[in-house]
Amino acid sequence: MEITVAEALIRCLEQENVEIIFGYPGGAILPVYDALNKTVIKHVLVRHEQGAAHMADGYARVTGKVGVCLATSGPGATNLVTGIANAYMDSVPMVVITGQVSTSMVGTDAFQEVDITGITIPITKHNYLVKEPEQLPAIVKKAFLLASSGRPGPVLIDLPKDVAQAKIDFKYPKKVGLPGYKPTVKGHTAMVQQAARIMCRSQRPVIYAGGGVRIAGAAPELLQLAETICAPVTHTLMGLGSFPGDHHLFLGMLGLHGTRYANQAVTECDCLIAVGARFDDRVVTKISGFAPTAKIIHIDIDPAEIGKNVITQLPIVGDVKNVLRAILPHLQKKENTAWMERIRRLKEGMPLRYKQDGALKPQFVIEKLNEYKEDSAIVVTDVGQHQMWAAQYMRFNEPRSFISSGGLGAMGFCLPAAIGAQLGAPDRQVIMVVGDGGIQMTMQELGTAAEQRLPLKIFILNNNRLGMVRQLQEFYCESRYIAVDFNFNPDFAELGRIYGMEGHTVETPEQLLAILPQVLSSASPVIVNCIIDREEDVLPMVLDGSNIDEAIG
Amino acid sequence: MKHILSVLVENNPGVLTRIAGLFSRRGFNIDSLAVGMTENSSVSRMTIVVEGDERYLEQLNKQLHKLVDVIKISDITRDAYVDRELVLIKVSADAARRAEIMQLVDIFRARIVDVSPKTLTIEITGNDGKIIAFEDSLRPFGIKELVRTGKIAMLRGKKASTKNHTNKEEEES
Numbered sequence: 047m048e049i050t051v052a053e054a055l056i057r058c059l060e061q062e063n064v065e066i067i068f069g070y071p072g073g074a075i076l077p078v079y080d081a082l083n084k085t086v087i088k089h090v091l092v093r094h095e096q097g098a099a100h101m102a103d104g105y106a107r108v109t110g111k112v113g114v115c116l117a118t119s120g121p122g123a124t125n126l127v128t129g130i131a132n133a134y135m136d137s138v139p140m141v142v143i144t145g146q147v148s149t150s151m152v153g154t155d156a157f158q159e160v161d162i163t164g165i166t167i168p169i170t171k172h173n174y175l176v177k178e179p180e181q182l183p184a185i186v187k188k189a190f191l192l193a194s195s196g197r198p199g200p201v202l203i204d205l206p207k208d209v210a211q212a213k214i215d216f217k218y219p220k221k222v223g224l225p226g227y228k229p230t231v232k233g234h235t236a237m238v239q240q241a242a243r244i245m246c247r248s249q250r251p252v253i254y255a256g257g258g259v260r261i262a263g264a265a266p267e268l269l270q271l272a273e274t275i276c277a278p279v280t281h282t283l284m285g286l287g288s289f290p291g292d293h294h295l296f297l298g299m300l301g302l303h304g305t306r307y308a309n310q311a312v313t314e315c316d317c318l319i320a321v322g323a324r325f326d327d328r329v330v331t332k333i334s335g336f337a338p339t340a341k342i343i344h345i346d347i348d349p350a351e352i353g354k355n356v357i358t359q360l361p362i363v364g365d366v367k368n369v370l371r372a373i374l375p376h377l378q379k380k381e382n383t384a385w386m387e388r389i390r391r392l393k394e395g396m397p398l399r400y401k402q403d404g405a406l407k408p409q410f411v412i413e414k415l416n417e418y419k420e421d422s423a424i425v426v427t428d429v430g431q432h433q434m435w436a437a438q439y440m441r442f443n444e445p446r447s448f449i450s451s452g453g454l455g456a457m458g459f460c461l462p463a464a465i466g467a468q469l470g471a472p473d474r475q476v477i478m479v480v481g482d483g484g485i486q487m488t489m490q491e492l493g494t495a496a497e498q499r500l501p502l503k504i505f506i507l508n509n510n511r512l513g514m515v516r517q518l519q520e521f522y523c524e525s526r527y528i529a530v531d532f533n534f535n536p537d538f539a540e541l542g543r544i545y546g547m548e549g550h551t552v553e554t555p556e557q558l559l560a561i562l563p564q565v566l567s568s569a570s571p572v573i574v575n576c577i578i579d580r581e582e583d584v585l586p587m588v589l590d591g592s593n594i595d596e597a598i599g
Numbered sequence: 600m601k602h603i604l605s606v607l608v609e610n611n612p613g614v615l616t617r618i619a620g621l622f623s624r625r626g627f628n629i630d631s632l633a634v635g636m637t638e639n640s641s642v643s644r645m646t647i648v649v650e651g652d653e654r655y656l657e658q659l660n661k662q663l664h665k666l667v668d669v670i671k672i673s674d675i676t677r678d679a680y681v682d683r684e685l686v687l688i689k690v691s692a693d694a695a696r697r698a699e700i701m702q703l704v705d706i707f708r709a710r711i712v713d714v715s716p717k718t719l720t721i722e723i724t725g726n727d728g729k730i731i732a733f734e735d736s737l738r739p740f741g742i743k744e745l746v747r748t749g750k751i752a753m754l755r756g757k758k759a760s761t762k763n764h765t766n767k768e769e770e771e772s
Contacts, residue, residue, distance in 0.1 A: 163613065167620050172667040175612070192667060226609060226670040350661035353654065 051179045052077035052210040055143070056085045058186035061218045064114050066090060066105065066469060068098040072118025073158060075145030077210035090469065090498060093490035095122050097462040099129020100488070103138050104466030107449050108424060110263070112193050113138065113466065118145045120158030123204075124165070128456055130200050131169040135453025136284060137261060139198035141189050142170075148208035149177060163204050171199030179212035187222045196229030197348040198261060229347060233364035233372055241319075241343050241360055242376030248317035248341070250385045251277035254300065254329075257284030257452070258322015258346060258366045260445045265289065267370035268321060274374065276382040278389050280308040282323050283437055287448045291441030297389075298398075301329035302588050303434040306396035309586075309594035311389060312337050320344045322366045325355040326453070335593035345369050398438055405579040406554055408432060408507045412439040414558060415477060415505060418566050423475040424449060424467050428460035428484030431513040434584040436479045458487030461504075465491060468500045475503065475566070482508040482535055492545040495571065503566060504547075504573045506538050509580040517583050522590070542573030551575040601630065602656055603682065603752050606645040606663065607671040610636060614668045618645065621666065627651075627659050631684075631749035642670065646682075646751045675754055682752035685724045687712070688734070691741035692719040700740060707733045718743060 049057070055078060059067070066088045071079045082089055092098040095117040102113030113133075117126050123144040133140045147156040163173045172192050174185045182205075189201040245251060259268050265288045272279050272295050279289045280297040289296055297308040312318060318340040323329070325344075330336045333356060344351075344358040345366055352361040362369050400409040412435050419425070425440055426449040427433040433450055442448050449467055451459040460480040468476040485506055495502055516530040539549030548570055552558045558576065565572050585599030608614050615634060622629050630648040637644045649659065656674065663669050692700050697719070704711055704721055707729065713720035723733050727750075734742070 164616065167613075167617055168624055177612075224667060227667050348665070350658065350665055352661075354658060357654075 047216065048213045049216050050077060050081065050210065051176075051182050051205070051212050051214055052081040053084070054182055054214055054216045055186065055205070055210070056081045056087065057216060058183055058218055059087060059114065060085060062112070062186070062190045064112070067114045067116050068092055068101040068105070068466065069116030070095050070098055070118070070122060072122045072145060074119035074147055074207045075116065075122070075205075077207060078116065078143070078145065078205065090465075090494065092462070093493050094488065095125035096129050096458065097465075097488055097491040097494065099126045099140075099142065100132065100459050100462035101466035101469070101494075102140050102142075103129060103133045103136075103459075104426065104449055104463030105470040106133075106138050106140055106466075107463070108446050108467040108470040110446065111139070111470075112190055113140045114143070115140070116143045118158065119147055119162070120160050122158075123162040124160055127165065127169070128454075128458075130166055130202065132451050132454040132456045132459060133200040134169045134171070136451065137198050137257060138200065139193040140200040141186075141193050142200055142202040144202065144204050145210070146175070146204045146206040149206045150208070152206065163202065166202050169200070170202050173202035173204065175204045176206065176209050179209050179214045182209070182214070183216065183218050184222050187219050188224060191222065191224070192227065196227070230349065230363045231347070231365040231368055233345070233362040233369035235372075237360060237362045238369065238372045239376060241345075241362060242373050244317055244341055244343060244360060245275050245319065245373070245377060246380070248275070249382055250315045250388075251275055251317040251319060251382070252297075252311050252315040252340075253277045253279040253319045253321060254282070254312065254323055255279055255285040255288055255321045256282040256323025259285055259288035262322060262347070262366040263445070264322070264367035264370055265445045267367055267374065269293075270374055271319075271370055271377075274377045274379055276380050276386060277319065278311055280304070280312060282326075282329055283450055283452045285323065286437060286440075287442035288445045290443045292443065297393075299437050301594060302331055303438065303584050303586065304329075304594065305398055305438065306586050306597055307389070307392035309588070309597060310392050310396070312340075313593070313595040314388070315340045318342045320346070320358070321370070322346060324351045327355075330356055330594075331588045332591060332593050335595075400582070400585075404554070406552065406558060406576060408435050408576075408578045408582055409439055410555055411505065411507060411558060411576050411578065412436055412479065414562055415479070416440050418562050419477055420475040420566075423447065423477055424471060425477050425479060426450070426460050426464040426467055427478075428480040429455045429457045430481045430484060431517065431582070431584050432479050432481050432507040435507075457484040460484055461488050461491045461495070464502055465495050465498065465500060468502060469498065476500075478502055478504045480504065480506055481513065482506055482510060482532065482538070483512045485538070486535075489541075492541070492547075496545045496547070500571060501569055502571045504542070504571070506573065506575050507578050508535070508538065508575055509578050509582075510535050511580060513580075513582070514584070520583070521587070538573055538575035542571075546571075548572040549575070551577065553577040600652070600676075601648060601650050602674055602676045603680070603750065604645075604647040604649065604660075604663075605673045605675050605752060606647060606669060607637070608643050608645060609668045609670060610641050610643045611668055614643070617666050617668060618663070621662055625659075625662055627655075631747070633749035633751045646749070648750050675752060679755040680752050681755060682726055682750050683724050684726070684730060684750045685722065685748045686730055686734075687720060687722055687746045688737060688742060689718050689720045689744040690737050691717060691743060693717060696740060700737070703733070703736050707736075709733060
């Protein structure tokens with residue numbers, strides 16, 4: 047049966063079980079939108095294309111499915127760029143579809159023409175410009191395969207308008223050939239056995255778990271590994287949630303703003319087991335002094351991460367879940383009594399702490415949110431101080447419950463990502479922890495949230511300034527503050543009401559506690575504008591050039 | 600140490616941009632790069648010469664492998680291979696010195712491909728050593744222009760790095 051390529055695209059998405067598309071229409075993408083009239087796939091009209099990309103990202107992180115977003119050519123496509131880069135840095139499966147000017151116009155600087163495949167080469171796992179109508183079904187199939195397998199990531203399909211309007215005899219291929227793409231999923235047997243031997247012999251093991259654990263769905267295996275060899279578990283920002291936060295082996299986050307005991311444990315350990323993590327510069331603040339006494343076992347699906355930043359003694363390339371399953375039968379139960387005692391003392395001796403002086407402390411807000419939130423709640427953060435406090439003081443017991451922009455550190459992520467998360471998990475409580483800076487970067491999506499009737503719980507940690515930049519200026523510019531204070535901010539509670547939400551402003555711990563239970567149990571969306579102490583720093587903090595065990599504060 | 604990478608890629612538009620972009624954004628330096636179609640029109644071969652230590656090469660290799668269009672990478676530096684590069688050199692040659700230059704051309708088994716009243720254009724193929732030696736010998740006469748193709752290389756003997764490469768035909772349902 048002959049149908050247009052645009053219609054074929056929608057049929058392909060249906061075949062891939064896409065339930066929801068986040069998008070914004072325009073000229074070049076017109077045929078695709080026309081084809082959306084004839085499908086059961088839900089389309090969410092956003093307010094800015096960046097929002098569409100972050101929503102697809104948030105949806106993908108919560109559901110584990112491929113997120114799909116759609117935009118027109120030119121500015122529509124460039125507005126997606128931050129969202130694509132964000133998904134790329136955090137290995138989020140996404141398929142991005144952009145309209146393009148007609149093939150005869152490509153290369154002529156036509157109206158709303160940009161070379162989006164050229165622009166996105168460095169921030170996509172792969173991308174395609176559809177030049178021939180017949181290519182489309184196979185390209186879509188490849189895009190979904192690439193986005194969701196191996197180390198996941200965004201794949202972009204650029205579809206010229208005339209190609210979208212052309213007719214083809216539609217058939218969705220069952221298999222496609224990608225001769226250059228063969229991700230290694232099974233760990234090398236000899237390496238697996240050797241890793242097990244090192245783990246068995248180790249007396250002071252530490253597990254350093256990253257986002258790869260969540261992606262591979264390997265949380266149960268991680269728990270089993272930790273309990274079998276009695277290894278405390280520390281996390282990257284992306285790894286939080288993949289190990290129960292209330293477990294006695296839980297060490298919290300490591301690195302730049304990590305807990306002192308996690309950083310100390312990594313520094314003292316004799317075996318560091320990196321699982322789905324990439325030794326990035328927020329974790330390894332200084333390469334030379336990182337885990338100096340440890341044999342490092344590095345398990346990751348991406349061979350390019352092995353040895354990229356830190357030289358490891360034992361690399362295992364493979365799917366984290368597969369590799370852990372292969373290792374587990376070789377292990378015997380261990381106690382590591384002395385090490386457990388040492389960890390207990392480290393935790394007692396250097397806990398996270400902050401001063402209570404009557405003002406509303408951001409850490410207090412997070413602690414109370416943690417106390418009152420539902421067990422299955424999803425917490426979505428933006429980027430900055432509040433993000434670090436959330437990572438430090440929140441506790442998660444299941445994977446995919448902490449959503450944050452890690453690698454790219456993109457302010458403005460929180461609100462659209464939370465919208466995507468809530469649409470992906472309509473029955474779970476979604477709590478946003480966001481700053482007054484970040485909310486104002488993508489605030490227009492409040493319209494989308496209202497339109498979709500999402501019961502988002504928005505907590506703005508409002509210090510009327512860019513707290514993290516202020517903190518950097520305090521430490522690295524001798525407190526010469528510039529361009530960090532917002533001398534005008536809207537009344538965020540009132541703003542919430544304008545969008546049909548509940549709006550509250552709290553300035554003291556008592557005011558917060560007075561509304562928190564009601565706000566979190568209500569079915570309606572809410573903005574809680576929390577006026578927090580403006581001078582609060584995120585501590586501990588490892589200064590530039592220091593090792594992770596040399597944090598201040 | 601210089602390494603010669605023989606890289607098979609899918610002959611898709613933009614594949615050169617993907618490879619060149621990867622080198623620049625990850626801070627790898629290309630000494631030379633030559634690219635052309637293979638006996639299979641859907642596959643191209645790039646011969647890339649890079650300089651760096653083992654760790655650098657390992658990382659480069661892995662990053663290249665991540666490109667979906669890259670099918671196979673062989674570092675043939677330590678294998679037996681033949682390599683060639685073609686160079687065109689335009690050299691100043693007035694009547695008085697012409698004979699001397701032509702002698703050098705003979706010695707190096709190069710060829711004169713164009714003549715003008717004041718210049719000779721010479722074609723030479725060979726490996727690095729030969730080309731450098733020839734260039735050095737011509738320098739005193741005044742090299743006006745020099746163009747190199749970049750190195751191409753192939754394994755010696757019956758081994759082929761293209762073998763068994765199946766075409767990426769889509770299997771329709």
